[in-house]
Structures are given as structure tokens and as C-alpha cells.
Amino acid sequence: MRLLPVLAILGLLIWSGMSPAGAATPSDWPSLGANAAQSNFNADETALTTKNVRKLKVKWTVPIPDVSYPVVAGGHVYVPQQKGKSVHAEALDVLTGKPVATFTKGARGGLLVNGGKLYLAGHSLEILDASTGEKDAEIKGPSTSREATFTYPIADSRVVLAGYAGAGKKVANSIYAIDPASDTVLWHSPSQNAQGAITAGRVLTLTSTGTVAYGESSGKTVTTEASLLSDWFGSGDLAFTVASAANHNATLFAYDTSGHSAWSRKVGPRMDPRGWAHAAAPQGVYVAMLKPYEGLEALDPADGSVQWRARLPGIQRLAAANGMVFALSNEMGMPLRLAVYRADSGKVVASLSLSAGYFAFSTSNELMIAEGMVFVRAVGPGGPTLVALAP
Numbered sequence: 001m002r003l004l005p006v007l008a009i010l011g012l013l014i015w016s017g018m019s020p021a022g023a024a025t026p027s028d029w030p031s032l033g034a035n036a037a038q039s040n041f042n043a044d045e046t047a048l049t050t051k052n053v054r055k056l057k058v059k060w061t062v063p064i065p066d067v068s069y070p071v072v073a074g075g076h077v078y079v080p081q082q083k084g085k086s087v088h089a090e091a092l093d094v095l096t097g098k099p100v101a102t103f104t105k106g107a108r109g110g111l112l113v114n115g116g117k118l119y120l121a122g123h124s125l126e127i128l129d130a131s132t133g134e135k136d137a138e139i140k141g142p143s144t145s146r147e148a149t150f151t152y153p154i155a156d157s158r159v160v161l162a163g164y165a166g167a168g169k170k171v172a173n174s175i176y177a178i179d180p181a182s183d184t185v186l187w188h189s190p191s192q193n194a195q196g197a198i199t200a201g202r203v204l205t206l207t208s209t210g211t212v213a214y215g216e217s218s219g220k221t222v223t224t225e226a227s228l229l230s231d232w233f234g235s236g237d238l239a240f241t242v243a244s245a246a247n248h249n250a251t252l253f254a255y256d257t258s259g260h261s262a263w264s265r266k267v268g269p270r271m272d273p274r275g276w277a278h279a280a281a282p283q284g285v286y287v288a289m290l291k292p293y294e295g296l297e298a299l300d301p302a303d304g305s306v307q308w309r310a311r312l313p314g315i316q317r318l319a320a321a322n323g324m325v326f327a328l329s330n331e332m333g334m335p336l337r338l339a340v341y342r343a344d345s346g347k348v349v350a351s352l353s354l355s356a357g358y359f360a361f362s363t364s365n366e367l368m369i370a371e372g373m374v375f376v377r378a379v380g381p382g383g384p385t386l387v388a389l390a391p
Contacts, residue, residue: 047372060097137183163194187219199234223259235280308346330360
């Protein structure tokens with residue numbers, strides 16, 4: 001299904017019976033990685049079960065560019081759309097994929113729905129009322145470069161966090177913490193990758209020398225780890241990263257709230273592990289592994305002990321919801337595959353393949369579980385595509 005044209009007026013949007021997005025719903029995936037902890041775990045998803053997940057089938061598809069990423073909130077899927085050289089956003093009905101609204105604000109750096117507001121990250125961070133599309137506020141960065149952009153907005157109950165890529169030597173990359181009530185900047189601090197994760201009151205990001213943990217409220221440096229150069233995710237009071245520290249094997253490191261190492265476990269050979277497939281839930285941490293074979297393993301968050309393992313070559317992304325672990329894989333020469341496991345035992349619940357001509361590509365929010373549906377970003381016969389599956 002190709003998107004139908006949606007009329008826009010005065011740079012805002014026209015609504016077509018759209019209910020307030022951002023309102024409380026049973027199951028949203030409103031940001032990158034599902035939440036501020038980047039856990040890829042949807043704690044509120046209950047509609048998909050071990051019984052009906054076997055009946056998953058494609059409900060609709062829409063083309064989307066290979067920049068920015070989609071999110072799901074309030075019964076709508078917000079997707080990036082290429083408009084000439086610009087990237088805007090559209091809202092689609094979650095059940096049909098039909099467009100209900102368009103936003104003519106820059107969204108190249110990502111999207112977020114939080115507290116009834118839609119955040120569009122572009123040259124500035126536009127903050128819109130999600131029920132009307134009217135602009136509430138705008139956060140501007142210091143760079144005058146047209147390539148400078150805000151990136152990867154996320155939020156918890158305290159702050160909205162967004163990276164800022166300065167696109168030049170004069171303005172270094174950084175990360176901004178914004179008060180969601182007043183839409184004002186609380187602090188901003190250096191961040192080489194202009195991306196962060198929030199867990200246990202700490203903002204974890206990278207600088208030129210390694211990982212830094214900023215206090216969520218103050219922006220002041222709490223701890224540093226010079227040897228860890230990779231992205232972070234969290235669950236409860238633990239923070240995790242997969243890194244090849246000191247040129248050693250790719251290892252999953254777990255850290256407690258004080259910044260001390262809780263445990264570690266090797267998961268692969270020496271390599272660049274950024275973007276490592278993971279999902280973190282209270283009952284288990286699920287990660288891709290390359291040793292002793294290619295697949296995934298479930299680890300006990302308390303001590304890193306193995307709960308179960310499963311062979312699955314070509315893992316792209318992992319997600320967890322309602323006692324299940326969803327794994328998207330694309331083994332060379334094989335069709336794009338979605339495998340579903342019981343989170344407690346690793347027993348295969350369902351396995352299905354997309355039609356020939358669909359392939360995986362590593363990208364943000366490549367796999368989302370929300371609204372009783374599974375959303376997959378793939379390359380289809382016509383190019384990059386969002387595929388929506390439901391029982």
C-alpha cells in the first residue's frame with residue numbers, strides 16, 4: 001500500500017478525525033528503543049500472546065526512507081517521509097496504514113511522542129501538540145550549518161533528552177536535557193555520538209575518550225569509563241553495553257547505579273559492537289551472540305548466568321514483550337525471518353518468513369512490538385519499507 005497524499009496548510013497539517021496521540025494507551029513504542037533506557041522491551045504489551053503470535057500475517061506496508069525512524073503511539077504510527085531534500089513526518093492509522101496527518105517540520109534526526117507532545121528532531125527540535133499539530137515550543141542549537149541537527153529524542157518522567165550533531169569543528173556534538181513541562185533546556189553536555197540512554201537517574205553517552213555518565217537532573221559528570229566505547233541500554237538499576245574493551249572480545253558489561261562493574265560476559269570476537277542486538281526485561285537480558293555459535297542467549301540480570309540459548313544465524317534486532325522474545329534475522333541467501341521464543345525457556349513459539357524480495361538492513365527501530373502488532377523495517381522490491389504484521 002502506498003501512502004495517499006495528505007494536504008498541508010501553512011506548514012502545519014490537516015487532521016482527519018485523528019484522536020489525541022500521546023494519550024495513555026495499552027501498548028506504545030513511542031521512541032527509539034521503546035523507552036529512555038533503550039531496552040527494546042514493551043512492558044505494556046499484552047494483546048500479542050504465545051497463542052495468537054503464530055497467526056501473524058502482513059496487514060499493510062508503506063514505503064519509508066532509510067533515514068530517521070518510525071514510532072508508535074496513541075493508535076498511530078509516526079513515520080518519516082522524504083520531501084525533496086527534507087525529511088518530514090506523517091501519522092498513519094495503526095490498523096490500516098492509511099495517513100491521517102502530515103507534519104511539515106524537519107524530522108531527519110528522529111521522532112518522539114511523550115506527554116501528549118510530538119517531538120520532531122531536525123535543524124531545531126520542534127515540539128508540537130500531538131492532538132492539534134500546533135507548535136508548543138522550539139529548541140535551537142548553536143550551529144548555523146544547515147547540516148546541524150538534533151538527534152534521537154527520548155524521554156522518561158523527568159526529562160526529554162536529545163542529541164545535537166553540530167556538523168562542524170566549531171560546534172562540538174552534545175546532548176540536551178529538556179524540561180517536558182516548560183519546554184526549556186535544563187542543561188547540555190558533550191556527547192560524541194549525540195545519543196544517550198537514561199537509566200537509574202543517569203544519562204549514559206560517549207565522549208572522545210569513552211563513556212560518561214551525567215546526572216539526569218544536573219548534567220554533571222558522575223562516572224567515566226575510558227575503555228568503553230559503545231552504546232548503552234538499561235533495565236531496572238543496571239546499565240549494559242557491548243564493547244570490545246582494551247581490544248578484547250566483544251563483551252556484554254553490566255554496571256550498577258554506582259558505576260561499578262556488576263558482571264560481564266563474552267558474546268563475540270573482537271569487533272565494533274555498536275548497534276548490537278539486545279532487549280532487556282526484568283526477567284532477562286537477551287543479546288545476540290557469535291560464540292560458541294551464532295544465535296541469541298538469555299542471561300540472568302543478577303549475575304549474567306545463562307538461562308537459555310538458541311541458534312539463529314543473521315540476527316538483526318531483538319525485542320521483548322509479554323513473556324516473549326522476538327528476533328529478526330536475515331541469514332545470507334535466506335528470506336527475512338521473524339522468530340518468537342518464550343522468554344522463560346527459549347522454546348520456539350512461532351517462526352515466519354517474509355515474502356521473497358524482502359531483506360533486512362541495520363537501522364533504528366528496525367523491530368517494534370506495539371498495539372498488538374509487530375512492525376519491521378525492511379528493504380522490499382520497491383525500496384525501504386515498513387511492514388506491519390498482526391494476528
